[in-house]
Amino acid sequence: MYFFLLTVFISISLLLIVIIIFQSNIGNDLSTTTSDYSSQLFTENSKSDVITYTIFFLLIFLFIMSIILCKYSNLTVFNWNV
Structure with a gap:
């Protein structure tokens, strides 16, 4: 049971870490003259x-x-004596 959980944890962790490493960093599509903070809340970077x-x-x-x-x-x- 420990080995199975350890294997599942490591494989899912590696998958999520690979997603972090290889996620695309698309540039910001907003113009540089935009001064409204609310329009910049959900840019590609955020x-x-x-x-x-x-x-x-x-x-x-x-x-x-x-x-x-x-x-x-x-x-x-322990309790069920399996």
Whole structure:
């Protein structure tokens, strides 16, 4: 069970890290004379930052879920004598 969870965690982590590394950095399409801050909130740069932070959150969430599953798998094996 540990080996399976470790394999799943490592493979998904590598996939998410590869997405971060190879995501496209498309230039900003807004004009340089735009002074309105609200129109610059969701530029391509900020979208890539949001994707990066989302992937980091998913990595942390997956790690916590793996730890919880390992803990509960030990409890079930111990209590049910499987």
